[in-house]
Amino acid sequence: MTNPLNYIVGCMAASELNYETQKIQTEHRLKLARFWGIEDGNNILEIGCGQGDTTAVLAYLVGENGFVHGVDIASPDYGAPLTLGESIDYLKSSSLSSRIQVDFERDILSDDVAFNEHTFDAVILSHSSWYLNNAHELEKILQKLKKWGKKLCFAEWDTRVTTAEQLPHFLAVLIQAQYECFQSETSSNVRTLFTPMDLKEIATKAGWNITHEKSIYSPMLQDGEWEIHQTLSEYHDKLINSNEMPSRLSTLIQSQIKLLEDAINKNNVRPMAAYTFTAE
Known part of the structure; x- marks a missing residue:
């Protein structure tokens, strides 16, 4: 029998650039999808859906009788x-092709994006919420998804660090989130940093009832x-180009950069865990 992990990785373009990197990324998303049921x-x-890291896993698990419809504003x-x-x-040229549709440049909050009530068994947001502009935008998305999906499956980085090795990852995204508040146009991975507590509150306000959660x-x-590389390579230009940023905040961010550099020197770097939940 074909190993599911190897099969999925073989369907992905990034595996040709670095097979082991893609394998690690895919294994993580298999853990999430299995938790979601x-x-x-x-x-x-x-x-x-981005580059399809989670899409490929979902397409494999739903089988020939299932379907995954991805939407991305990018x-x-x-x-x-x-x-x-x-x-x-x-991915669309792989054996999973018939199970996948992806629409780019589609704003899920646009009036022209609509589906019938309870069309989907599950609606998924996987490591995508930090790309949003604010909490209100996330709440509006979750409200709209409530009409279309029977179950919400959500995953994002868990900012409740538990080891010194995770601290550099946390500091990097915290720094990005602070200077991104002053960027009018951005392609950053971190535009709004939501904690697990924020996410639970927003999902509840949007009408969802969380049934299971896990880190x-x-x-x-x-x-x-x-x-970390992203933060250290761009923070200087970001601070220079943030004309409306208070000088005290700029000084604070530079102090956090020093903490980040010190943490890297003292510890190995490990990622934060992923906070995930299902809701109905």
């Missing part, structure tokens, strides 16, 4: 070293290192 035959809507030209479009095109730790994920 994704089953054969499920019809799924995924918001913020352009297919967004992303590097592979664009979103290149990644999804590769899932995948220590080999590379995301902590990626975010």
Whole structure:
């Protein structure tokens, strides 16, 4: 029998650039999808599908009788070293193709995006909420999804760090979230930082009842290192170009950069865990 992890990774474009990296990313998303209880035959809507890391896993698990409809506000030209479009095109050329539809440049809050009531067995947001502009936007999305989906499946980084090794990842995203408040246009991965407590509150306000929640730790994920590199490489330009930022906040961020650099020197880097829940 084919190993599910190896099968899914083989369907993804990034596996040709770095197979082991993609394998680690896919294994994490398999953990999430199994916690969510994704089953054969499920019809799924995924918001913020990006390069298809979670999409591929969902498509595998729903089987030939299921379907995954991905929606992302980004352009297919967004992303590097592979664009979103290149990644999804590769996935669509795989054996999972018939189970997947992805629509780019679609704002889920737009009036022209609509589905019948309870069309989907599950609606998914997986590591995509920090791309949003604010809590109100997330609440509006979750309210709209309540009409279309029977179950909400959600995952985002768990900011409740439990080890010194996770501290650099947390500091990196915290710094990004602060200077992104003063950016009018951005392509950052972290635009609004939601804690697990924020997410539960927003989901409840949107009408969802959380049924199960868990913190899932995948220590080999590379995301902590990626975010640290992103922060250290861009923070100087971000501060210079943030004309409306108070000088005291700029000074505070530079102090946090020093803490980040010190934490890297003293500890190995490990990612934060992922906070995930299901709701009905």
